[in-house]
Amino acid sequence: MDVYLIDGTYELFRHFYAVPPARDRDGREVGAVRGVLRSLLGMMTVNTTHIGVATDHVIESFRNQLWPGYKTGDGIDPALLSQFSLLEDMLSALGVAVWPMIEFEADDALAAAAAKAAADPRVGTVFVCTPDKDLAQSVRGTRVVQMDRRARTIRDEAGVVAKFGVPPESIPDYLALVGDSSDGYPGLAGWGTKSAGAVLAKYGHLESIPTDWKSWGVNASKPAALAATLTRDRDLALLFRDLATLRTDIPLFDDVDELRWKGPTPTFQVMAKQLDAAVEERT
Numbered sequence: 001m002d003v004y005l006i007d008g009t010y011e012l013f014r015h016f017y018a019v020p021p022a023r024d025r026d027g028r029e030v031g032a033v034r035g036v037l038r039s040l041l042g043m044m045t046v047n048t049t050h051i052g053v054a055t056d057h058v059i060e061s062f063r064n065q066l067w068p069g070y071k072t073g074d075g076i077d078p079a080l081l082s083q084f085s086l087l088e089d090m091l092s093a094l095g096v097a098v099w100p101m102i103e104f105e106a107d108d109a110l111a112a113a114a115a116k117a118a119a120d121p122r123v124g125t126v127f128v129c130t131p132d133k134d135l136a137q138s139v140r141g142t143r144v145v146q147m148d149r150r151a152r153t154i155r156d157e158a159g160v161v162a163k164f165g166v167p168p169e170s171i172p173d174y175l176a177l178v179g180d181s182s183d184g185y186p187g188l189a190g191w192g193t194k195s196a197g198a199v200l201a202k203y204g205h206l207e208s209i210p211t212d213w214k215s216w217g218v219n220a221s222k223p224a225a226l227a228a229t230l231t232r233d234r235d236l237a238l239l240f241r242d243l244a245t246l247r248t249d250i251p252l253f254d255d256v257d258e259l260r261w262k263g264p265t266p267t268f269q270v271m272a273k274q275l276d277a278a279v280e281e282r283t
Contacts, residue, residue: 003117003259004048004147007130008055008098009106011036012087014150016080024274029079033087034275037094039149044096050117050259052252053091054109055084057100061108063183063243070243071184090275093268097259099252111138111246113253118144120256127154134180134244136160137171165197166204173206176241177230185240188229195220206230206237 015035022031044051059073059081073081084100091098099109110128117126118140128135131148139146139160146155161167166174177196179187198218203209210216213227220226230237253259 001050001122001256002048002124003050003052003113003126003256004043005110005113005117005126005128006040006051006053007106007110007128007132007135008036008053008087008091009084010130010132011039012055012083013080015039016077016083021079025277028086029082030086030275032080033083033090036087037090037272037275040091040094040096044261049261050256051261052097052099052113052259054099054101054106054113055088056106057084057088057102061101061105062103063105066239067185067243069184069186071182090268090271092265093271094264095262095268097253104247104250107132107134108247108250109252110135112248112250114138114144115248116253117256117259123256132182133164134171134175134183134246136164137168137244137246138248139168164193166200170200170204172241172244173200173204175244176206176237179240180244183243185243187240188233188237190222190225190229192221195223195226199226206234206241 012032016032019031019035021029022034024030059071059076063070064072088098088100101109110130114126114128115138117123125142126144127147128138128144129147129149131151135146136155138144139155139157142156147153155163157168160171164171164174174196175187177187177191178193179185198220199209199216202216202218209230211227211231213223216223
């Protein structure tokens with residue numbers, strides 16, 4: 001069996017900006033939810049037997065307590081935010097395992113679910129369906145891979161190295177140096193993707209990078225300045241790495257069999273009819 005783990009937050013954002021707005025009889029915006037459901041049903045009626053969806057039930061998480069600039073729900077369209085709970089309800093009615101995250105993030109749930117599924121010898125491949133670069137740390141060989149459903153690409157461990165210059169286990173260190181604007185932390189001054197990739201490809205983790213840049217022996221621009229920045233801001237880099245490190249010890253399910261899709265519940269058809277009756281608002 002293969003396992004498909006879906007980033008529900010990403011899918012909702014993607015469809016919100018890709019499909020026309022639509023309101024149901026109660027005036028709720030439902031266009032993005034309809035788009036996500038159609039997309040997932042297309043998967044599940046073809047070749048998907050085991051599936052789980054993680055969502056950010058709230059945008060904030062424990063990371064907001066660690067770094068004041070970490071992403072929040074500010075600036076997100078209320079018509080998009082209002083559809084998170086609806087999506088979770090619809091997925092549950094569809095009979096899909098859904099994990100609405102509050103303290104942690106959807107990315108943490110995906111990483112935890114991937115680790116749990118990969119530990120089951122019955123599982124063939126675990127597909128982590130999101131383009132988010134922080135999920136690259138969950139990739140393991142060709143057994144746990146990252147799938148971008150929109151671009152129709154799959155990235156295994158060799159693909160992670162080709163993309164970032166470092167193996168999956170160094171992705172949190174990489175993001176600590178270069179930053180992640182979508183999550184709200186800047187990385188260290190002067191460190192770009194090429195320099196971070198080159199240095200970490202040799203040393204693996206922040207703690208292993210020598211303070212003496214002359215011993216690096218890698219092709220990095222202005223290594224003296226990079227070393228000085230890392231020495232000065234090492235604690236900040238370690239904090240950013242903590243932000244980038246996905247938590248895999250979240251209890252989501254006891255057995256992969258819980259992810260088997262057995263079809264929709266009786267309430268799904270009733271709820272789906274209301275969505276299907278929604279009127280699209282084309283602009």
